[in-house]
Amino acid sequence: MDEFLAWYFTNHPILASYLGADGYDHTLGDFTAAGLTAVEREERRWIARLSELDTPDPGDAIDRDLVLSQLRGSAAAAEWPAWRRDPSFYLSLVFVSLNTPFQQRLKPEPELVAGAVSRLAEVPGVLAACRTNLDPAIAAPLLVQRGLGQARTGRAFLTSTLPAQVEDPGLRAELAAAAEPAAAAFDELVAFLDGFACGGTWRMGEKLYTTLLRERELLGYGAAELHAKGEREWALLDTRMREVARRVNGTGDWRAAMDSLMDDHPPTLEAMRAEYEAETERARAFTRERDLVTFPEGEECKVLPSAEYTRPILSVAHYLAPPPLSSSRTGIFFVPYTPDTFTEEQVRQRLRTNSRAQMPSIAVHEAYPGHHWHLSHIAGNPRTARKVFRTPYFTEGWALYVEKMLHEQGYFDTPATELAHLDCRIFRAARIVVDTALHCDDMTIEQAETFMATKASLSPGTAQGEVNRYCAWPTQAPSYLTGAIEIDRIRESWDGSLKDFHDRLAGSGGLPLGLAEQAV
Structure with a gap:
């Protein structure tokens, strides 16, 4: 396993650095077609080698199967390569590689700047590879436009936002000077994408979608079964929400009730951002008072505005975990700011989908005892593979599971916050229905946006941003409710305290749910 991880970090230096591994923060890696296809070949060799390993120790067997699930998923996805279809494959990695070290602050500022200067020198080459590798026959116009929105933030991010994070004037000037050639490369990419004609599809198709569910997520069912599960869960939640809505506005119309709550x-x-910060502290105190989990020593969750380069492509709150291969236990809960180009009405709609009734559920999900607690807890696991590889079907499933668990504990203590909690859950059921229908059936983008705006309490603008994300990131959106249901099922067979269950299950990593059950 150590040999595999050394190979993996060498070929994925941005991820290695993101996780806190030392010695990888000076390079972006090889993004040429030859380099990317070479990694795909080596992944297939590792699948063959790891499959032959005899691992009598149960923990070692879980590590092996975890890595194999990731590699098999990657091998399946290679049939539909993002690096030939989607400019965000390059852009997101470039932005993360430059921004995250300054957010994590694992090293002194001179070292951070030296690493950034070295990586900035490679940005023109990476963006040139993007232009060369994008295949007009399979690249989808929707994905290209999405990437174009990201690319347009490049110059301002590199020449203004990034240097502003450096305190020393001399180092700031050095970083700004190194950023200019990279910014020019972004300008060139913007012009290229703006005129790039392509005719591919963003639809994954049921065959690959099902393969990923079975091979990567180790679920015992495929896309059709998942779609039916989403429809059943939506109907059950709809019935329950009608009952709670009567305590909010005197009728069974939960959409109208949520619409009125969103005005506050x-x-x-x-x-x-400030109100989310206060709610995050309240969730932390409640979790500690109820003794629901063991808190990692030194953990801290900062609540900050979302990064500029994520605002065109992410319309919801999200989280940056502590780098688990370091000693840091500081994570960041990013509040979903809007792009600077948004109108006053678009900003208002974003605020409405972060209403005061909804904030408790979102803070629990992103921070305590959701993502932040879980991922800072994982960092204490002695098995390196468990820190490197995780699936959203566990991590997002965990965060939605704890929303329900805190409701059981009395955290959502008003009809308004209870209804909003259920709305967060029915939103995830709608995601299952829409994601599977978009990629495995013939649901149109317009139908998906209408579904999300009417079957969950999303504004039209937020629904549009959500569906755009589903088109670009198939199989991720269903992970929340699917994982939460599986964790509930595992909990039913647990014979011990709730705190011990949480510590043990969450401490096992972010495993595919079948492996997580074995670990418990």
């Missing part, structure tokens, strides 16, 4: 929202984006 913070007045500005910064006020939204």
Whole structure:
């Protein structure tokens, strides 16, 4: 396993650095077609080698099967390669590689700047590879436009946002000077994407979708079964929400009730961030008072505005975990700010979908005892593979599971917050229905946006951003409710305290659910 991880980090230096591994923060890696296809070949060799290993120790067997699930998923996805279809494959990695080290602050500032300068020198080559590798026959116009929105943030991010994170004036000037050639490369990519004609599809298709569910996620069912599960869960939640809505507005119309609740929202984006910060502290205190989990020593969750380069492509709250291969236990809960180009009405709609009734559920999900607690807890696992590889079907499933668990504990203690909690859950059921229908059937983008705006309490603008994400990231959206249901099932057979169950299950990593059950 150590040999495999050394190979893996060498060929994925951005991820290695992101996880806190030392010695990888000076390079972006090889993004040429030859380099990317060479990695695909080596992954297939590792599948063959690891499959032959005899691992009598149960923990070692789980590590092996975890890595194999990731490699088999990667091998399946190679039939539909993102690096030939989607410019965000390159852009997201470039932005993360440059921004994350300054957010994590694992090293002194001179070392951070030296690493950034070295990586900036490679940005023109990576973006040139993007232009060369994109295949007009399989690249989808929707994905290209999505990437174009990201690329347009490049110059401002590199020449303004990134240097502003450096305190020393001399180092700041050095970084700004190194950023200019990279910014020019972004300008060139913007012009290229703006005129790039392509005719591919963003639809994955049921065959590959099902293969990923079975091979990578180790679920015992495929896309059709998952779609039916989403429809059943939506219907059950709809019935329950009608009952709760009567305590909110006197009728069974939960959409109208949620619409009225969404009118009570913070007045500005910064006020939204401040209120999320207060709610995060409340969730932490409640989790500690109820003794629901063991808190890692030194953990801290910062609540910050989302990064500029994520605003065109992410319309919801998200989280940056502590780098698990380091000693840090500091994570960041990113509040979903809007792009600077948004109108006043678009900003208002974003605030409405982060109303005061919804904030408790979102803070629990992103911070305590959701993502932040879980991922800072994982960092204490002695098995390196468990820190490197995780699936959203566990991590997102965990965060949705704890929303329900805290509801059972009395955290959502008003009809308004209870209804909003259920709305967060029915939103995830709608995601299952829409994601599978988009990629495995013939649901149109317009139908998907209407579904998300009417079957969950999303504004039209947020629904549009959500569906755009599903088109670009198939199989991820169903992970939340699917994982939460599986964790509930595992909990039913647990014979011990709730705290011990949480510590043990979450501490096992972010495993595919079948492996997580073995670990428990």
